[in-house]
Amino acid sequence: MSSIQPPTLSFEVFPPQSPADRAALLTTLDQLRGCHPAFVSVTYTNHQLDYEQATLGLAQTVQARVGCPVMVHLLAAYTSKTQVSRILADLESLGVTQILGLRGDLDPGQTPGADFPHASDLIRFIKARNPQFRLAGAGYPAGHPESPTREADLAHLQEKVAAGCDRVMTQVFYDNQQFDRFRADCAARDITVPILAGILPILSRQQALRVETDFGARLPQPLRTRLDRVWDDPVAFRAVGLDYAVEQINDLVAHGVAGIHLFTLNQASTVAAIYARTAALFEK
Numbered sequence: 001m002s003s004i005q006p007p008t009l010s011f012e013v014f015p016p017q018s019p020a021d022r023a024a025l026l027t028t029l030d031q032l033r034g035c036h037p038a039f040v041s042v043t044y045t046n047h048q049l050d051y052e053q054a055t056l057g058l059a060q061t062v063q064a065r066v067g068c069p070v071m072v073h074l075l076a077a078y079t080s081k082t083q084v085s086r087i088l089a090d091l092e093s094l095g096v097t098q099i100l101g102l103r104g105d106l107d108p109g110q111t112p113g114a115d116f117p118h119a120s121d122l123i124r125f126i127k128a129r130n131p132q133f134r135l136a137g138a139g140y141p142a143g144h145p146e147s148p149t150r151e152a153d154l155a156h157l158q159e160k161v162a163a164g165c166d167r168v169m170t171q172v173f174y175d176n177q178q179f180d181r182f183r184a185d186c187a188a189r190d191i192t193v194p195i196l197a198g199i200l201p202i203l204s205r206q207q208a209l210r211v212e213t214d215f216g217a218r219l220p221q222p223l224r225t226r227l228d229r230v231w232d233d234p235v236a237f238r239a240v241g242l243d244y245a246v247e248q249i250n251d252l253v254a255h256g257v258a259g260i261h262l263f264t265l266n267q268a269s270t271v272a273a274i275y276a277r278t279a280a281l282f283e284k
């Protein structure tokens with residue numbers, strides 16, 4: 001008998017911006033309920049939205065509709081200590097116990113605040129104020145685009161873990177060997193917390209271009225070749241992207257990944273397509 005734990009399966013959703021988007025999201029949440037997620041994460045990537053209303057509002061909806069634990073994203077760069085303290089109190093009253101502590105993307109038109117220059121500063125602050133929260137931090141299999149070296153980036157990740165993260169969630173990636181190297185590098189630095197692999201299926205041409213420019217991911221040549229062949233056929237393109245994500249997940253699980261975190265982009269059809277082909281791999 002193998003005593004190896006099956007990996008966890010978790011999902012990311014984001015606050016909708018229109019009534020039509022909200023309706024689609026609710027369908028997605030109903031779909032997620034049937035996937036028995038270990039948790040669902042709720043982003044805050046749009047600074048135009050009110051955090052309490054958008055992220056905390058959606059956190060409540062997920063709790064009610066999916067019935068699983070929620071992890072909220074909290075961004076350090078534009079948030080003050082006073083705001084974080086208020087948000088932590090709100091999270092406590094909502095029963096949300098998990099936080100992904102990020103610096104977040106910098107907006108060229110907006111000067112970041114001085115309280116939390118890096119994610120580790122936010123994570124340390126939360127742990128000191130409220131140790132019962134479970135914190136996660138972001139990891140970069142390809143290295144963070146702003147980091148001078150991969151080494152520097154790993155040192156910063158180590159700092160986040162020392163500050164109190166009990167899990168690492170990776171940036172999207174398409175090269176599993178890169179992920180395996182990242183895992184080995186983490187282990188060599190005594191980063192022993194579970195590393196959850198962030199998976200974003202490439203379902204459109206726009207997405208293929210975007211993951212490289214915005215997220216610093218590299219598309220390996222075999223994937224490029226497969227996408228190139230269907231470049232002008234959106235339906236076939238989507239099928240290739242889904243196939244690749246399923247292959248990627250299978251291979252990561254075969255290599256003992258701690259968990260898969262699927263970026264759903266709030267699309268029920270994406271969740272359904274991936275889950276139908278991978279459900280047996282995960283803990284229930």
Ligand SMILES: NC(=O)C1=CN([C@@H]2O[C@H](COP(=O)(O)OP(=O)(O)OC[C@H]3O[C@@H](n4cnc5c(N)ncnc54)[C@H](O)[C@@H]3O)[C@@H](O)[C@H]2O)C=CC1
Nearest residue numbers: 101102103104105118119138144146147152153156170171
């Ligand atoms: N993975 C995810 O789910 C999401 C990720 N993001 C990412 O958030 C990124 C930044 O957030 P985090 O990774 O949480 O930020 P971070 O603060 O850990 O790292 C940001 C950059 O600063 C560097 N850095 C970290 N600590 C440092 C220190 N003490 N001294 C000098 N440099 C240091 C890092 O190496 C990296 O280049 C964005 O660029 C974006 O990629 C944003 C939303 C969601």
Ligand SMILES: Nc1nc(=O)c2c([nH]1)NC[C@@H]1CN(c3ccc(C(=O)N[C@@H](CCC(=O)O)C(=O)O)cc3)CN21
Nearest residue numbers: 043045105170171172198200207210214215263265266
């Ligand atoms: N640098 C960075 N910023 C992030 O916000 C971020 C990451 N990395 N990595 C992990 C996840 C992935 N995120 C993503 C991934 C894709 C889209 C995206 O393609 N959005 C579509 C709209 C989707 C829709 O509304 O259906 C877009 O065209 O912007 C958005 C956020 C957010 N997270």
